Amino acid sequence: MATIALYANRINQMPGLISDIKNSVVDYKSELFALKTKSLSINKSVCNLDNIISSIQTSSQTQENKIISLETFSNNSEEFMSDVVRIDGEAAAVIYERKYDFYEEYYLKTDCEKSRWERFCDACASVVKWCREHWKLIVTIIIAFAAIVVLTCISIDAPILVFMTKGVILGTLMGEFLEERLLH
Known part of the structure; x- marks a missing residue:
């Protein structure tokens, strides 16, 4: 999105605001003209308004210059x-392309x-990374699970298999525990 689009409302208001200022100057100038007309109708014998009329003419010219400046x-x-x-x-298009x-x-x-699809691939990559880092834990869990399955499936008639299975379970769990304690 282009930056200007964010401020479009304010920018679109600008010509209207300038027009309002110009109209105020035009109104002021017309009021000065009316004042000048009224002051010319005053009898000079009663009051000499030459300085005031000159000031109004100068102010009228100033307002005319302001109107021209505002139009420019x-x-x-x-x-x-x-x-x-x-x-x-153009800049937004170049940024988007680059x-x-x-x-x-x-x-x-x-x-x-x-x-x-990209998020799925990223999730798969993070799972693979985790498995690489924790492969020993995964193998230990698999061995312990297999030993438990063997223990539950074999009959009580083979006590040597029961003791071997219990030994595998205890050995893997203790090995994992000791490895964690020694490495950390």
Whole structure:
């Protein structure tokens, strides 16, 4: 997603805000013109308003310059925003393309972007890694399980097999226990 898309609402409000400012300046200028018209109708013998009229004319010219500046700013900002949106879209496309090139080259991808198959393969790889690290424990469990099965399946008539099976069970369990204690 392009960055500008995140702020589109605020950017889209900008021309309206500039137009509101321009309308305020135009209204102010028209009020100044009305004041100037009314002040010209005052009899100069009663009150000399030449300085005030001159000030109003200067202020009117200033407001005209502000209107022109606001129109220029509005046009320039619209051009700027269109350029920014275009450049941001191009940058987003390049980033999107390069992201997948990176994933292909380095075999790295965030979990949220992985497919179900990729997540399944990752889970299988972690199971295989765990089995490699704990192969002795797995073998011990298998031996103990096999001994228990043999113990339950053989008849009581063969006491030597019963003792051998019990010895295998105790030996594997004690061997695992001692190995854990000695290594850690």
